Amino acid sequence: MLRNQRKIINSLWPSRIPNEEYATRRTNLMRILKKEVKTGEKQVVVVMKGAQKSYIAPDVPHAFRQKSHFRYLSGITTSDCYYLIQCGVQSSSSELAILFANRRSEYEELWEGPLPTESEWEKTSKFSEIVPTNRLLQTLEKVVDKGTAVFFDTSSDDFLAKFLQTKANSVRDINHFIERLRVVKSENEMDSMRDVCNLGGQTMSSMISGARNLHNENAICGLLEFEGRRRGSEMQAYPPVIAGGVRANTIHYLEANNDLNPSECVLVDAGCDLNGYVSDVTRCFPISGYWSDAQLSLYEALLYVHEELISYAHNMEKVRLSALFKRMNELLAASFSELGLIKSTDHKEMIHLAEKLCPHHVSHYLGMDVHDCPAISRDIDLPGNVSFTIEPGVYVPMDWNVPEFRGIGYRIEDDVATNPSGGIELLTAAVPRDPIEIQRLMGTTE
Template structure:
């Protein structure tokens, strides 16, 4: 009798506990009992009953219980709640259901999304880990080797589904060497998925899924083989699933996931504002440290230090820190020369903060004063960039459409400077202008710097999109000015606008006074209901603002943004 009472007490204890985590684990246990009997047997040895074990004190990623200074209760990653991740998964399944053939839609759907793997610099020395962004977007899981499986349930129409996360087990060896991981027992409560199991159980789970669906209709399997080793075990496991589900369609889910990522939610927009403010402040730090003779390496260190001190996990990409004629090398990343008096610095840098990126470019004189020639070209490019942002604000063209605007604006201004002429056939004029700006006007921005690469640049911009605008001028053989056009602006999109002007020192066809100078100006733009918001507006951009910032006071406040 006493033993039975103890079992009852243990069952109801989580309901009475003050801890939200304990209550969520108990609810997870009840969910498990209501699932398919066959699938339940596949995971029956791993259920939330393990919550009776002593609570964990170490996980493979930050949570509120270990990082209260960073995260609020209910958040899976900083700024993003479990409900937000669940809504993303629901919207994905809803989208896949809409994409199914109307005549013969599959009765069953399964989506398999893998995590990134740990790569190594050399034996036993790993590179810093960065999660695969599609998995991070759908689950918030920041640990390697995980796999997310979303599948429909018999009798429950999409977007209803079950989300199961396969993660590494929390072994004593891992605790000793790596500090532990979330593990299957804690993952449902901490990450908000329906179920969790060890990664070794994925194959058995998918076998049970195929058996459960046997003879009950067609199936669709969504998996991207390009995201994994095609000869690796996960690829083999998915091929076995497709073979078991005779006649199953096999498609990549990446385009569908990226179409959801394209438009940012209010919570994502807040994170992107923080990432832009963080990078803007870090670039101001680099401006303040500029002086004749400074090394590009020191300015690189200044911008990385400033970003990390304000809360960024890392720089979003290897920055361009180019001085002198190297400003004409669009993706210059050697960053190992010094910048002489009278030369320009072109810095293209951004940071990654809580999973979201910024991407900003500024060009400034290392001695703090633009020469007459530098000022002429810089103000020409700045006028183009500001005009492009106005176009985004008022008419929301596509990125490709914005590129057309950039080309027209540059051709007019370069003709005024005598760098190109209007007495040319259209194709010849295009080649002349492209010589001074060979890149696009912008790109989508989000969890990756060049975000959602499968989405074409001819889409209308929408609220919630974030883009970069980065026109550039590069003084070299033929100036190059680029303005990366944005999608048609839709609410929630984020794009860059980044025209450039490049004139190499060896460009004898350009006026001598302009040679050896490269310029690019890039801002991050959020598309809003009323137009657009320049997320990077705190980074100095006008001639006067830049001249005040260069060589100015060193920062004393590194408060998190």
């Protein structure tokens, strides 16, 4: 198994995606969409709506992140933009792109700063024309006719979707076509994934090393933010799960504001966002730095499953996430039976109890979004350069029939990718899983 050993040379992480790769993506998308046109349709028009700036209160904006599909095709990270790509259905037809964006006034620049220049936008999006957003409908009136197949994120704007339906011959959702491209990473994207996963692993390791005897979940949240940003993370990839004790049994517990008991373990599920790509790592550790017997034995039982799954995925002829999920349940049943957490000896019942103790899938795709490419089935053979998670868990209810494990919740999650030559690459090797190594980070063992 390949392990990513890239070291940070400095705090800067330049984008790995060259400008010409965005043009390749658009060409590849058009090649797919042209195969979808109906009889009589003479051109394909793609309409992309970027993320809009939103506010948590008057004059207080939310942190902004561009929609991943929009960034994937245009490279533009500015808010409130639209992007149009037009191409005839003939193989020889060339693409025409229009960017819809507004410039800031001098007064707006005083408060918010300048936007990128038109030449900076053009480097990645290669538009032939830039148009103010208030002329979007006027432009679409000229471009779209009854010989047009329009592809658009139909859930993003009901008004615009209905407008396009009155003008075009057909309007179809574009998301799953883009996801077919995004799920398989280019070599440049794989380098981006290695960067952000290495960053995410280092952030998690540093957080664990400083978390001993912290008194509140929110302190861990602040430590995560600090350790990530000082290494170059642009933001956290998602609101982190920071769950002490029994709260770890709420799989997506987001409050992160409760006090931590020194006798508890804490589950931390967090990721970094870097150059439009994200990591997703989960680790569990005793807040005091010392495992109780029950905490350690359950953790080791889950760690065994995790290590076996990584080995299983590495040795599969073709990785298939549905097969990995089935294998997880088999391993959980066997490991928890040996531990005594599962008492039944009937195989079917053991699998049922394992699914009750871990009610989520073992994996999801990973890339520009944390739950990346949701339209792509998890029951397909994966080609090379597909990144995904491996994350078995155990969440023991307070009424479970084995008292010593009640209320303990664990998940161990790493990011991996299929290798074109076979096997998988572990992208998050920068953060340990072994309980002794975790204690070593916390300074409670030699």
